[in-house]
Amino acid sequence: MPEMPEMETYRQQLIPRIVGRPLTQVEVTREHSINVPVSEFIKRVSGKRITDIRRRGKHLLFLLDSKDILLLHLMLGGSLFWGRDEDKPKRTVQVRLSFGEEHLHFIGLRLGYLHLVSAAEAKERLDKLGPEALEFTAASGGATAGANNGAGSGETAKPGLTEAEFNRLVAEKRGKLKVALTDQSFLAGIGNCYSDEICFAARILPVRTLQSLQAAEKASLYRSISAVLGEGVRAGGYMEMPLYVGDQLTGGFNALCRVYDRAYEPCLRCGAPLVRRDIGSRKSFCCESCQS
Template sequence: MPELPEMENYRRLLNQKIAGKTISQVQINREKSVNLNPTLFINSVTNQKVMTVNRRGKHLLFHLENGQVLLLHLMLGGWMYFGKEDDKPERTIQVRLSFGKHHVYFIGLRLGYLHLYNEQDVKKELSSLGPEPLEPQFTLQDFLKLLSDRRGKIKTKLLDQEFIAGIGNCYSDEICYHAGIKTKRSIEDIGEPERNQLYQSMKHVLLDALKHGGYMENPFFQGDNLTGGYNNLCLVYDREGENCNRCGGTIIKEMISSRKTYFCPNCQK
């Protein structure tokens, strides 16, 4: 599932490609991917200029000229592609937004969605999300305060979008590995020095992943050499049975809260 680095990468690329441009046509191939009657959705979005694309957690917000907002959550298996009809992926397209001869294709939205809201309603939809971990105002003291009264496994808490927005299965494992903390450690057993390191590791891993285009492999446009660049840089995620780059031990996979979890049992304490 796309997480903060993947969605921030998409946000930056979308602003380069479509910000300031007008949606000339809307095609809906799966009605469940939108929240309105398809005809009403199409009429509300067509001929609207995309003013900017913002991100909140794992969501993208397409702000339209009429004050409406397209709220996107790709969920598991969802991705996007920008291009012309002759270079689009040979995959099922759930929704297509057209900008003349170029289109944004929304692919794999079996669980994900593209919903249309006004500004007030979209704020309500996102009101439960926790702080953005890469915002400068989210300080170490803020992080320590959030952890102060929490219980349970650190992996589970990092996945909680009401705790911190944007971290999912991949980066929770990578953050814990970078910090040298086992993913199934209980929060109450993690001391302040390790909590400090966890905060620093969170910033480092997310920024590094964003720098390399996130871990999702599918390019966003023809000739895109950035998107997915972090996939081969993951140090534990999806590396079961491989050697740990830090200590040479063997990376293992376990299930925590029904999630696949990867870690090194030797150097994550």
């Protein structure tokens, strides 16, 4: 599932390619991927220009010059491809936005969606999310890749947390660390992959409860959120399918994963075999030797 670094990578790479260009054609092959009748969707989007692309958590927001917003969530298995039809992957496209001979293909939107909403509707949906996880990088001096968040008119992203505010949120939250990190109402943007990588960087087992964390561990967790997400954005996320032909950035973090999907491989830090321990309904990977 695409997480914050993957969506931020898409955002940064799409802005110079589609912002300001008119949408010359709109095709929808799966009505359930959108939220209004196909005819209405096409009428309201065709001929419009995308004025900006913003991100909130795992969502992308395509702002149109009509003041409408295309709100995207790829969920599980979704991806994007930019380019000509003959170059796209051999996967089903649910929505295609055309900009002359080049197209933005929305692929695998079986669980995901591309909804046409007003700024007020986008704000109502996004207000349910917790603080931006990427904004930790700004608060702690790391890479600042997510400065263009928000839903457009009248909407701004919830500001990043200071360490003191983070500690307050942790104190108010209950449950296991893995579950909390992937709860979008607690922090927006972290999923299965980066939660495991964050826990590894902090040397904390993902099965630990938030209540059991000591002050030094909370500080390490706060720093690790900043470091891991910043690295993920700089490396282009972990999803390996290129956004466009010749894309050398997307998917670069996959080779940098220390624990995610590496069960039974030796830990890069201590050499012990990594393990998979499912926590609730989520798979989780860790080193039980150097995480505690």
